[in-house]
Amino acid sequence: MQTTAGDVGTDAGSIATERSTAVAGSIATISSVAVAGSIATAGSAAVGGSVSTSGSAVVVGSIATAGSAVVAGSILSVGSAVIAGCLLTLLCIAMRECVACAACFACRKCLACLACARCTDCVGCVGCYNCSGLRNAVGLRNVHAQPGGEVGQ
Structure with missing residues (x-):
């Protein structure tokens, strides 16, 4: 899938940003997960797979889902931060x-x-x-x- 700057494209339950490769059930980025202020999922904030970035499991800045305000350094989701069982399993505690x-x-x-x-x-x-x-x-x-x-x- 190809996307342009500021656009979010969904494919088979995944989110792809510019210059990134979408993997079914996961979020893959190269620079930042934050695109145009938020990441929108198809009707749900739940991520079935994993969150990964180049070189680190922690996204610099913030992870925001549809309906949440983007707050630097925070993790927000719609209604609940429990994603795929546990929010913190998506993070690298090294940060x-x-x-x-x-x-x-x-x-x-x-x-x-x-x-x-x-x-x-x-x-x-x-x-x-x-x-x-x-x-x-x-x-x-x-x-x-x-x-x-x-x-x-």
Whole structure:
């Protein structure tokens, strides 16, 4: 599929931006996922496959879906941030500030599922808890990483 600057083309459930290759069930970009302010999916914010960028799993800037305001450094979706089971599984925790923008947890629609941070299936991808934004936001100041990335008290 070929797209022009500022246009978003959909094909077989995927989103393609300029100079990128669309893969069924996934989002593929080279520079940024943000196109003309938002990414529109076909009736749903759920991504069945994966999110990938050149060299990093973290998109610089923000990931926004249809109906959400684009906020630099934040991740927003329509109604719920739970995408393919868990929002954070789509991120590379190496970007330490990736969830700092959600520290207030004022919007219970987006990250309430992470409030207790006890579901290892959900937050296993951030088992190191090096991201102070998440650790402080959910009150896990006594949580630290154990060898192998497991969370301990």
